[in-house]
Each structure stands twice: as C-alpha cells, then as structure tokens.
Amino acid sequence: ANAGTDVFTFHVDSSSLASGWFWGFHLSILTLFFSALWSSRLIIVHALKSVPQRIPKHVPWAMYIFLILMAGVAFASLGLFFIGGQGVAHSMWILFGCSGILLVMPILFWVIPVLRARRKIDGTLPVFREAPRKTIGWSGVALLVWTGLPSSLDPVRNDLVPNELSFILIGLVQVFAGVFVLASLAPMMIRGLLRLPKLSSGPVLPVALSYPLQKPLRTAVVMGMFSITVFSVIVLSGYTLQFDNYSSSFVEESEGEFELMLSSSRSRPLQLEGPVEEWGLENSDIDQIDAVGRVYRAQAFLEDDQETRSPYILRGVDQGFVDHGGISLYIWDEGLGDSSEEAWISMYERTDVVFVDASFGLESSLDGTSIGIFPVKVGENITIIDSKQPSHRRVVTVGGILEQSSYLFSAGVWMPSEPVIEQYDGDLTRVYVSVSPESVASSTFDNEGVSYYEAAGKSKDEREAAAELSQQLSLDLEKEGIQVSLIAEEVALIQSLVLSILALFEGYLSIGLIIGIAGIGVVTYRSVSERRKHIGMLRAIGYTQGMVMRIHVLEVTWVSLLGILNGIVVGLLFHIGLHSAVWEKEGASLVLPWATAIVMFLGGWILVFLATLGPVRAASKIPPSEALRSSS
Numbered sequence: 343a344n345a346g347t348d349v350f351t352f353h354v355d356s357s358s359l360a361s362g363w364f365w366g367f368h369l370s371i372l373t374l375f376f377s378a379l380w381s382s383r384l385i386i387v388h389a390l391k392s393v394p395q396r397i398p399k400h401v402p403w404a405m406y407i408f409l410i411l412m413a414g415v416a417f418a419s420l421g422l423f424f425i426g427g428q429g430v431a432h433s434m435w436i437l438f439g440c441s442g443i444l445l446v447m448p449i450l451f452w453v454i455p456v457l458r459a460r461r462k463i464d465g466t467l468p469v470f471r472e473a474p475r476k477t478i479g480w481s482g483v484a485l486l487v488w489t490g491l492p493s494s495l496d497p498v499r500n501d502l503v504p505n506e507l508s509f510i511l512i513g514l515v516q517v518f519a520g521v522f523v524l525a526s527l528a529p530m531m532i533r534g535l536l537r538l539p540k541l542s543s544g545p546v547l548p549v550a551l552s553y554p555l556q557k558p559l560r561t562a563v564v565m566g567m568f569s570i571t572v573f574s575v576i577v578l579s580g581y582t583l584q585f586d587n588y589s590s591s592f593v594e595e596s597e598g599e600f601e602l603m604l605s606s607s608r609s610r611p612l613q614l615e616g617p618v619e620e621w622g623l624e625n626s627d628i629d630q631i632d633a634v635g636r637v638y639r640a641q642a643f644l645e646d647d648q649e650t651r652s653p654y655i656l657r658g659v660d661q662g663f664v665d666h667g668g669i670s671l672y673i674w675d676e677g678l679g680d681s682s683e684e685a686w687i688s689m690y691e692r693t694d695v696v697f698v699d700a701s702f703g704l705e706s707s708l709d710g711t712s713i714g715i716f717p718v719k720v721g722e723n724i725t726i727i728d729s730k731q732p733s734h735r736r737v738v739t740v741g742g743i744l745e746q747s748s749y750l751f752s753a754g755v756w757m758p759s760e761p762v763i764e765q766y767d768g769d770l771t772r773v774y775v776s777v778s779p780e781s782v783a784s785s786t787f788d789n790e791g792v793s794y795y796e797a798a799g800k801s802k803d804e805r806e807a808a809a810e811l812s813q814q815l816s817l818d819l820e821k822e823g824i825q826v827s828l829i830a831e832e833v834a835l836i837q838s839l840v841l842s843i844l845a846l847f848e849g850y851l852s853i854g855l856i857i858g859i860a861g862i863g864v865v866t867y868r869s870v871s872e873r874r875k876h877i878g879m880l881r882a883i884g885y886t887q888g889m890v891m892r893i894h895v896l897e898v899t900w901v902s903l904l905g906i907l908n909g910i911v912v913g914l915l916f917h918i919g920l921h922s923a924v925w926e927k928e929g930a931s932l933v934l935p936w937a938t939a940i941v942m943f944l945g946g947w948i949l950v951f952l953a954t955l956g957p958v959r960a961a962s963k964i965p966p967s968e969a970l971r972s973s974s
Contacts, residue, residue, distance in 0.1 A: 401456050415441040432502040433511055439488045440515055447481040475526045482522025489515050504923055513916045517573050520908040525562035546889055550896035561901055568905030571855045572942050576913025579935040582844040588930040589837050595745035597829035598669040601808035602775035604824050611769035626814035630807055632778035635663025638759050640768035643727040652716050655754035658762025664690040666776055674742030675720055685742055690758050695741035697756040701749035750836055781807035863953030866898055881966035891962035902950040910939045
C-alpha cells in the first residue's frame with residue numbers, strides 16, 4: 343500500500359469460532375440447569391393451580407453464600423489494591439466499593455430485619471415481602487452513587503489514575519445498578535405518587551405497573567437485556583464519532599504542503615532522480631508542479647540505551663522535501679527551530695539528528711506510560727545498525743516526533759538522504775509532489791469525484807488541480823510501474839476503514855437489540871397466556887377492551903423504554919467520562935452520539951410496540967366468560 347494501508351491485516355482464526363461455541367454452549371447449559379433446578383423445587387399442586395410462591399420467612403441459604411462470596415471479593419480486591427500496582431489500583435478500589443455495597447445492603451435490608459423479627463401471637467414469624475425488593479433497589483442506588491462519585495470527594499480515588507479496565511467496570515456496574523433501581527424502586531415511587539389526589543391517573547396505570555412490581559426478577563432480566571445492548575451501541579457510536587472528530591486532522595498532518603505521492607516497492611525503485619522536465623511526461627502539465635520531494639527507504643536495526651534492538655525503516659529526505667516544509671511534527675527540540683519547517687531544515691543540515699514517527703512516542707492517555715514498541719523521547723539517543731554490516735553503527739539523537747497519524751502513513755526514522763543512500767543502500771520509493779496554490783484545473787476536467795477536505799486548509803481549485811495532475815501523471819508513469827495517488831485520499835481510505843469496522847460492530851449490536859425486541863414479543867405472548875383469568879376478572883369488574891389493551895401497552899412500554907433509557911443515559915455519561923480522561927488530553931472536542939440515542943429510543947419503542955401489538959390485541963379480545971372458565 344502507498345500510505346500505510348499495509349498496517350491493517352485481516353486474519354480468520356478458527357479459535358475465535360471455537361471460543362464462541364464453547365462459551366455459548368456452556369452459558370446455555372447453565373441457564374437450562376438453573377431453570378430446571380428452580381422448576382424442580384416447585385410444589386406440583388401449587389404449580390398446576392398457579393398458586394403464588396410462598397415468601398420465605400427466613401433468609402435463604404443462597405443469600406448467605408452470596409454474602410460470603412462478596413466478602414471474598416472485597417478482601418481480594420483490597421489485597422490487589424495494595425499489591426497489584428498502579429495498573430489495577432483504581433479498578434480494584436472501585437471493585438472493593440461495589441463488593442462492599444453488595445455485602446452491606448442485604449445485611450441491612452434483609453438479614454438484620456429477619457433476625458430481629460419477633461414471633462406473632464400464634465408463634466409464627468412475620469413475612470418480609472419487601473425485603474428482596476428493598477435490597478435490590480437500595481443496592482442499585484448505592485452502586486450508582488459509588489461509581490459516579492467525583493474524585494474530589496474520595497481522597498483515595500483522587501490519587502489514582504483510571505485505566506481501560508476501570509471504565510469497563512464502572513460502565514457495566516452503572517448499567518446493572520440502573521436496572522436494579524428501575525425494576526424495584528421506580529414502580530413503587532410511581533404508585534406512591536399516583537396516590538396523591540392531584541396525580542390520580544385512573545385505574546389503568548396502577549394495574550399496568552402491578553405485574554412488573556410483582557415479577558421483579560423477570561422485569562430486571564428484560565430491562566437488563568435492553569440496557570446492556572443499548573449501552574454498548576451508544577458507547578461504540580460515541581467512540582466512532584469521537585475518532586472521526588479526532589482523526590479529521592490526519593489529512594493535514596500526513597500531506598503537509600504536498601498533495602501527490604509517486605510510489606513503488608524497493609524491488610523496483612523509482613527512476614525519478616532528475617528534474618521533472620527529464621521524467622518524459624507527455625500528458626502532464628508540469629507548470630502545475632510547485633515542488634518535488636524525494637524520500638529514500640532502507641532497512642536497519644535500532645538499538646536504545648538498554649541495548650534493546652528492533653528492525654525498522656529508515657527514510658532519507660532530500661533538499662526539495664525539506665525546503666517545502668516536510669510533513670508536520672508533533673513535538674521537536676526547540677533548539678532546532680521555532681517551527682516545524684525550521685526543524686526540518688536544521689535536521690537536514692546535521693548528521694546526528696533524526697525524526698521518528700508517532701509509534702516511538704505513544705503514551706497511555708490514562709497514566710502516561712509508554713506503550714510503543716520502541717519507546718523513545720525527544721533528546722534521547724538511539725543507535726542505527728546496518729542490517730548487512732552490523733559493525734557499522736551510527737549514534738543519533740531524536741530531535742522530534744511526527745504527528746499522531748504518522749505511525750500509519752509515514753512510519754520510519756526520518757533523516758537526511760545522504761547516509762540512507764550511501765551507508766544503508768537506500769532506494770527511492772517515494773516522490774512527494776506539490777501543486778502550486780494558484781493552480782486551476784482545465785475546463786475539460788470532470789470534478790465530480792473530487793474530495794476537497796476543507797479542514798486541511800487547501801482551496802477547492804488546488805484540490806481539483808491536484809486530482810487532474812494525478813490522472814495525467816498516471817497516464818505517463820503507469821507503464822513504468824509507478825503508482826500515483828492523492829495523499830488525502832489514501833489517508834481517508836484508512837480512516838474510513840477504521841470507521842467502517844466500528845460501524846460493523848455497531849450494526850451487530852443493533853441486530854442483537856432487534857432480537858431482544860423479538861424476544862419481548864414472545865414474553866408478552868406467554869404473559870398473556872398465563873394471565874387469562876386475571877384479564878377475565880378485569881373485564882368482569884368493568885374494564886373495557888381498550889383499557890385492557892392500554893394496561894398491556896403501558897406495561898411493555900414501562901419495561902422496554904426504561905431499559906433503553908437506562909442504557910442511553912449510562913452510555914452518554916460513560917462517554918463523557920471517557921472523553922474527560924482520554925480524548926480531552928489529545929485536544930479532541932466532546933462529541934455525543936445524540937442521533938444514535940434518539941434512534942435507539944424512538945426506533946426501539948416502535949419496534950417493541952409492533953412486536954407486542956399482536957399479543958396485546960389478542961389479550962384485549964378475551965371474553966370474560968371464556969377467561970374465567972379457562973383452566974390455564
């Protein structure tokens with residue numbers, strides 16, 4: 343590839359298919375096992391007669407196991423917080439707080455009330471019907487407060503640096519915490535408000551909320567399914583928009599003052615050493631060419647002060663490339679000049695200074711640690727070793743680092759062309775061509791497919807002239823195996839490839855949401871079948887078909903829209919936190935995926951309504967006499 347497209351490789355690995363099958367199979371088996379275990383504990387007579395499950399008067403043994411597990415997680419995370427180092431300290435502190443909350447809340451709202459309960463006059467223990475619901479609800483509230491607590495209010499967290507694991511953990515905890523609150527406390531609060539005289543809503547809404555409140559586990563599962571899927575779509579969409587915004591400067595960084603690049607491989611180097619007039623151009627208008635910069639390529643080994651050795655590319659630049667400003671530098675030694683252009687000239691005039699691409703200076707935006715394959719900083723020395731004659735060593739100083747996009751499009755160690763040619767046997771593989779800013783395309787040129795990239799700061803006429811010159815040079819040089827390309831289009835190709843991959847993942851997640859919506863249609867159908875007598879009694883006491891239909895529509899809307907809304911809100915908050923920790927330091931402005939959020943909210947509700955319309959209409963048409971006679 344011409345501008346770094348060879349950096350991206352695609353590989354199909356059978357292990358990924360095996361891994362998907364393995365986890366999918368075992369999760370399915372575990373789900374079936376626990377469902378069978380639950381069914382096996384049912385009382386046959388009660389199950390056949392649809393008798394509600396008896397509320398236990400003692401704390402279930404599973405709750406004690408859960409508390410022991412949470413205590414173990416709390417102690418383990420606290421131990422890793424002290425001995426795991428800075429890389430996991432923030433994550434372990436968050437996990438310690440979450441496990442502590444899940445340990446304390448059941449004890450406060452379930453265990454202690456049951457243990458302190460006094461027997462009634464007849465000697466029986468009271469039933470704590472609200473204990474599970476209060477435990478789940480207030481655990482969700484506490485988890486939301488803990489994960490959203492500002493660092494300034496937590497002296498321990500204020501001294502820690504979050505990393506990728508921290509954001510993943512916080513995001514998932516917030517999603518499920520929101521589900522806990524919405525599935526347990528929200529219906530109770532709504533019903534409490536409806537008791538106020540001014541907020542009376544009639545008989546439909548209280549009945550619609552009664553079933554989600556009676557079945558908190560089913561409600562939480564459905565809400566959680568919607569929330570985690572929508573959360574993933576929002577986060578991925580936000581990351582895509584943020585990357586698009588961040589990479590909008592890649593074109594300007596990669597092309598500098600040049601617009602075209604002539605390229606070939608080392609096996610067939612370019613024969614364009616002389617002036618443009620000697621290139622044998624017949625179709626090209628050479629008066630449009632403003633400058634030409636040549637770049638020679640060679641292979642060598644690099645070695646740092648710790649004697650770490652790695653093979654890499656050397657790129658030697660000529661006088662024309664330097665005089666036209668080179669390509670953008672991200673940072674450079676101020677002793678080389680006050681601007682990027684002056685730094686290139688100083689580097690060319692010296693033999694002991696080089697520039698390197700951004701992969702050498704890659705640092706984690708979260709904790710500032712070096713993550714490059716061969717990390718170096720400006721001012722440090724590296725040794726260039728001839729791959730053919732290892733005894734030939736050249737010690738040079740890193741005088742600057744190219745812009746962030748360079749590790750994709752301009753990878754290499756950049757230095758004057760003379761040592762690259764003479765010592766490392768470099769070949770001419772790139773020729774940068776600049777079009778004069780006053781150039782104008784001919785009147786016969788078709789500009790329909792020209793991309794202008796206005797953010798790069800070049801005029802429309804200049805882009806059109808460069809596109810026309812590219813076509814002309816291709817006609818003249820293609821017989822020699824030289825590929826002519828517009829640098830901006832090569833950069834945009836890689837950018838669009840990354841965005842397309844992210845969009846593909848986003849599409850898969852959206853498909854998962856649609857499948858979940860189809861699932862809620864099935865759940866609604868089963869719910870209607872299980873509640874025929876309930877519907878018949880509503881009809882018998884005066885509820886009309888329209889009221890029954892509104893009850894089911896409100897019930898489904900409550901569960902699905904709250905799940906979707908929870909995923910959207912948590913996803914947006916997660917994205918804001920990610921921007922403040924990562925993207926803001928890179929100079930990128932905050933971009934929120936409002937369009938995706940609106941589409942998820944409205945589109946999700948419409949699809950849910952369509953998926954449940956059939957079962958809901960069937961429920962509203964059940965005659966009272968038939969429903970009351972039904973044995974189901």
